[in-house]
Amino acid sequence: MQKCPAPAVRAFRIELPDGRGYWSVVDDEYAKVAVAGRFLFDLRFARDRAESTTRTYAGELARFLAWCTSTGRSLEQGASDLSRFVLALRATPIERAGAGQGRPPGPGRVNHVLSVVREMYKHAVGAGTVDPSVLAALYEVGDDRFLPVELRPEGSGLRYRARPRHRLRSSRSAQPESASQAEWEGLLEAATSWRDRFPLVLLWFCGLRIGEALGLRKEDLHFMDHASALGCSLPGPHLHVVRREDNPNHASAKSRHNRSVPVGTILLAYYDRYAEERLACASANRSDFVFVNLFHAPLGAPMSASAVRQGLRTLSRRAGLARAVHPHMLRHSAGSKMAEAGVAIDVVQELLGHRSITSTQIYVHPSRARMRQAVEAVEALSVKRREQRRKEQG
Numbered sequence: 001m002q003k004c005p006a007p008a009v010r011a012f013r014i015e016l017p018d019g020r021g022y023w024s025v026v027d028d029e030y031a032k033v034a035v036a037g038r039f040l041f042d043l044r045f046a047r048d049r050a051e052s053t054t055r056t057y058a059g060e061l062a063r064f065l066a067w068c069t070s071t072g073r074s075l076e077q078g079a080s081d082l083s084r085f086v087l088a089l090r091a092t093p094i095e096r097a098g099a100g101q102g103r104p105p106g107p108g109r110v111n112h113v114l115s116v117v118r119e120m121y122k123h124a125v126g127a128g129t130v131d132p133s134v135l136a137a138l139y140e141v142g143d144d145r146f147l148p149v150e151l152r153p154e155g156s157g158l159r160y161r162a163r164p165r166h167r168l169r170s171s172r173s174a175q176p177e178s179a180s181q182a183e184w185e186g187l188l189e190a191a192t193s194w195r196d197r198f199p200l201v202l203l204w205f206c207g208l209r210i211g212e213a214l215g216l217r218k219e220d221l222h223f224m225d226h227a228s229a230l231g232c233s234l235p236g237p238h239l240h241v242v243r244r245e246d247n248p249n250h251a252s253a254k255s256r257h258n259r260s261v262p263v264g265t266i267l268l269a270y271y272d273r274y275a276e277e278r279l280a281c282a283s284a285n286r287s288d289f290v291f292v293n294l295f296h297a298p299l300g301a302p303m304s305a306s307a308v309r310q311g312l313r314t315l316s317r318r319a320g321l322a323r324a325v326h327p328h329m330l331r332h333s334a335g336s337k338m339a340e341a342g343v344a345i346d347v348v349q350e351l352l353g354h355r356s357i358t359s360t361q362i363y364v365h366p367s368r369a370r371m372r373q374a375v376e377a378v379e380a381l382s383v384k385r386r387e388q389r390r391k392e393q394g
């Protein structure tokens with residue numbers, strides 16, 4: 001039996017000698033909680049997931065492992081009593097600042113914690129550090145043919161078909177929390193600098209992740225009609241979201257693929273004002289980063305995500321909003337607006353940089369009007385083709 005870690009389990013950032021980082025879970029003696037640590041390390045470096053993903057995962061695992069510890073459960077007992085953990089989770093308000101702070105986590109959040117916990121167990125079983133029997137507590141396996149991959153003999157070629165036992169039904173069909181037009185306009189009016197307005201406009205129209213925005217370098221902005229002089233053949237103003245490992249502000253593009261995002265005239269106008277404001281700060285001019293400190297030390301240093309979140313909270317308060325707007329809510333707004341504007345789902349997926357199209361699907365709700373348009377479009381096409389055929393025959 002593997003013993004659970006010592007008390008005060010929490011997420012902790014670890015930096016490798018080459019500067020790359022990942023998040024792990026530590027107890028109060030800073031000893032790595034072995035099972036979670038190995039899982040998070042492999043997630044980051046064997047499966048090439050973003051540092052920000054390991055940070056989220058480490059936070060979720062710390063909650064679970066802290067619960068195991070405080071209730072005196074081993075890892076195996078934790079798995080078999082997972083429904084008790086769900087009860088504890090639903091009774092514990094969210095401490096972390098941001099949307100939902102002070103309220104118990106909703107079904108979507110609970111399901112996310114559970115999926116991370118299951119991933120950790122699967123990894124541990126694969127590594128041989130936890131008994132495979134825990135998977136039976138986590139998954140409903142109707143038939144031997146549908147055993148999780150960790151329980152199957154190698155090369156059996158069967159498909160993974162286990163159903164998680166613990167899942168909360170989500171009442172709202174996982175509709176993401178997005179900022180409204182009124183909230184966004186309120187924030188823009190409350191902002192006192194172009195440095196604060198530009199990210200509001202960038203996230204709102206282009207839907208970048210905050211880490212992607214903060215990782216932008218000046219060289220990634222091709223804000224001209226033709227960027228051929230810069231060795232880029234893409235037409236029209238656009239920016240490049242490039243994944244880099246050496247960002248000092250830990251900003252990282254979550255997607256493993258680089259992508260380019262077209263930008264419109266409103267965004268360009270805001271950028272011009274910001275660029276002008278930035279010129280007045282000598283230390284800022286020496287930095288390659290787009291988003292830098294202009295108003296407090298260290299001047300010219302890349303902005304951190306926590307500074308942006310804090311800034312948005314302050315702006316929300318100043319604007320008299322009923323809730324604090326979080327950077328991710330602006331990204332969700334961009335996705336919803338694209339879907340509302342009838343943009344095809346594969347285009348939305350590419351613009352937002354979603355690895356899987358299921359992440360994009362949350363924005364798309366087929367309305368009666370759009371369904372009617374679709375049928376009418378098919379009719380119109382059919383009529384057009386019939387006329388073409390008549391012309392050819394006649």
Ligand SMILES: [Zn+2]
Nearest residue numbers: 222227232234
């Ligand atoms: Zn380009």
